[in-house]
Amino acid sequence: MQTILKEALTKIKPTKAEQLRFKKAAEEFLKKLNAKLKDAHAILGGSGAKGTWLSGNHDIDIFVLFPLQKYRKESLRLSDLLESSLKKVFPKQKIERLHGSRDYFQLQYQNCAFEVMPILKIGKAAQAVNITDVSPLHTKWVNAQAKKIKDDILLAKQFCRAQRLYGAESYITGFSGYVLEILTAASGSFEKLLQAAQRWEMKDVIDVAHHYPKKNVFFELNQSKLRSPLVVIDPVDPKRNAAAALSLEKFLQFKKVARAFLRQPTVSFFTREALSLQHLKKRAEKEKTNLVFLSVAPLRGKEDVVGMKLVKVYDFLKKRLSPFSLQESGWDWDAGEEARFYFFLKKKMLPAAEERKGPPLELKESVAAFRKKYPKTFVRDGKIRATVAFPHPDINSFVAETLKDSYVQERLQRIKSVTIL
Numbered sequence: 001m002q003t004i005l006k007e008a009l010t011k012i013k014p015t016k017a018e019q020l021r022f023k024k025a026a027e028e029f030l031k032k033l034n035a036k037l038k039d040a041h042a043i044l045g046g047s048g049a050k051g052t053w054l055s056g057n058h059d060i061d062i063f064v065l066f067p068l069q070k071y072r073k074e075s076l077r078l079s080d081l082l083e084s085s086l087k088k089v090f091p092k093q094k095i096e097r098l099h100g101s102r103d104y105f106q107l108q109y110q111n112c113a114f115e116v117m118p119i120l121k122i123g124k125a126a127q128a129v130n131i132t133d134v135s136p137l138h139t140k141w142v143n144a145q146a147k148k149i150k151d152d153i154l155l156a157k158q159f160c161r162a163q164r165l166y167g168a169e170s171y172i173t174g175f176s177g178y179v180l181e182i183l184t185a186a187s188g189s190f191e192k193l194l195q196a197a198q199r200w201e202m203k204d205v206i207d208v209a210h211h212y213p214k215k216n217v218f219f220e221l222n223q224s225k226l227r228s229p230l231v232v233i234d235p236v237d238p239k240r241n242a243a244a245a246l247s248l249e250k251f252l253q254f255k256k257v258a259r260a261f262l263r264q265p266t267v268s269f270f271t272r273e274a275l276s277l278q279h280l281k282k283r284a285e286k287e288k289t290n291l292v293f294l295s296v297a298p299l300r301g302k303e304d305v306v307g308m309k310l311v312k313v314y315d316f317l318k319k320r321l322s323p324f325s326l327q328e329s330g331w332d333w334d335a336g337e338e339a340r341f342y343f344f345l346k347k348k349m350l351p352a353a354e355e356r357k358g359p360p361l362e363l364k365e366s367v368a369a370f371r372k373k374y375p376k377t378f379v380r381d382g383k384i385r386a387t388v389a390f391p392h393p394d395i396n397s398f399v400a401e402t403l404k405d406s407y408v409q410e411r412l413q414r415i416k417s418v419t420i421l
Helices: 002-012 016-036 046-050 068-089 131-145 147-162 177-187 190-197 248-263 277-287 303-324 364-373 395-402
Strands: 041-045 059-067 096-098 104-109 112-121 204-206 230-234 237-241 290-297 326-332 339-345 353-360 377-380 383-389 414-420
Touching: 002 147, 016 041, 016 059, 016 068, 016 104, 016 112, 041 046, 041 112, 041 131, 046 059, 046 131, 046 177, 059 068, 059 131, 068 104, 068 112, 112 131, 131 147, 131 177, 131 237, 147 177, 147 190, 147 248, 177 190, 177 204, 177 230, 190 248, 277 290, 277 339, 290 303, 290 395, 303 326, 303 339, 303 395, 353 364, 364 383, 395 414
Parallel strands: 059 112, 204 230
Antiparallel strands: 041 059, 096 104, 104 112, 230 237, 290 339, 290 414, 326 339, 353 383, 377 383
């Protein structure tokens, strides 16, 4: 086990050269910005400040702290103030303003992607006006409580990234970086985290800071914050479930892959394989099934919004293809790249028409509604029925027609390729 983890760590831990490049870019950016800021101060945030960023990641989070007393009641002004300063410091750079509970900014500098967020300078979570105000407190906690297990946190993050479980965005519903930092700290190591996951049950509570030693969390917190299968109390904010975005699907998947790794650990668990048409073709041939594979260009915009539109297209196609006896499907997307969808189907051809069963004749209102929907009906065994023709019974024409639907067209930039086998 330890040999495997050491090998994985050599591939995901930033090299000294990467760390120096990261440090130089961040320090230069902060120096330039702080020279122009009035009544505010910029600091490094996120995984960069915690030392829990993965090799190859060139994203740098910057928090600009504004005084609490002066701006508590004018929190929404912070974005405008920050935008003005950024334009003065980087007049030739493209600065993108992204909408959120408080707007924030993205720009490129020294081949790094900087995300700059305005926040209020607070001393405790209860003073926060916006959830992002608490972020520096998260950094402080991780650096104090997880100082000796940063490598284990890197392993946990890469493990989840490779297994498509990483990210609390609404289109992913997985484990955020901060949640993995808390869980790893609570367990003591990456291996112990995987072992602990085998004992997790529905609605288990992880309260590493012991905010509720004698109280029932489910009576103390708002029920809207407790819908996730695992409740992780934020150690710096006892009123927050840090894992609120986690879905049941990703919770169960983590338990499953953790169990598989513990049984037979290999470095491959830390490698994310892109959906490959070639690999899917081989599977289709081996399993004697049919394959529909799409490569699409997503819309431009905020990652979470674009991702959700891709999810909706995937769900739409999945539902539409179900008559062809859908056996398995999936999708993959990394921001800035094309998205891929695949569907394994048992059938390639549907009958020219099928019989639809309606309600019993005694349900007169329902029968009338059925007849309105299907003009050509008949009665058998006491029920109204209709024969419905399939306009596109062949999978090729069916897919071609389905992709013309406005629901698909409005949520994608374009469809790059379609493969049907």
